[in-house]
Amino acid sequence: MAPEFDDIPDRLGRVIETYIGRGQAAALLELEPVAFHPYEAAARPALPLAVRISVLKRDGWLCRYCGKRTIFQPVMALLGSIFSNDFPHHTNWCKCR
Numbered sequence: 001m002a003p004e005f006d007d008i009p010d011r012l013g014r015v016i017e018t019y020i021g022r023g024q025a026a027a028l029l030e031l032e033p034v035a036f037h038p039y040e041a042a043a044r045p046a047l048p049l050a051v052r053i054s055v056l057k058r059d060g061w062l063c064r065y066c067g068k069r070t071i072f073q074p075v076m077a078l079l080g081s082i083f084s085n086d087f088p089h090h091t092n093w094c095k096c097r
């Protein structure tokens with residue numbers, strides 16, 4: 001369902017036009033209403049290991065989204081600690097450092 005009013009594409013177009021014509025500071029003013037404002041998210045406690053294992057067993061060790069085989073997260077963390085440069089582990093699967 002589309003939102004009632006979606007001006008974001010038009011606004012982003014104006015941001016680019018303003019950036020080209022008047023520079024970054026002016027473009028930032030145009031961007032402000034839709035700019036990303038980071039917030040502190042409350043840390044959630046990790047599920048207990050036994051619960052994670054039971055969920056993976058329940059799902060047949062398959063990803064519920066894509067159906068591919070699941071790799072147990074601690075295995076990824078272990079590999080990441082051994083091969084930190086070539087196989088870095090990030091808890092949010094970010095490919096950043």
Ligand SMILES: [Zn+2]
Pocket residue numbers: 063064065066067068
């Ligand atoms: Zn998947």
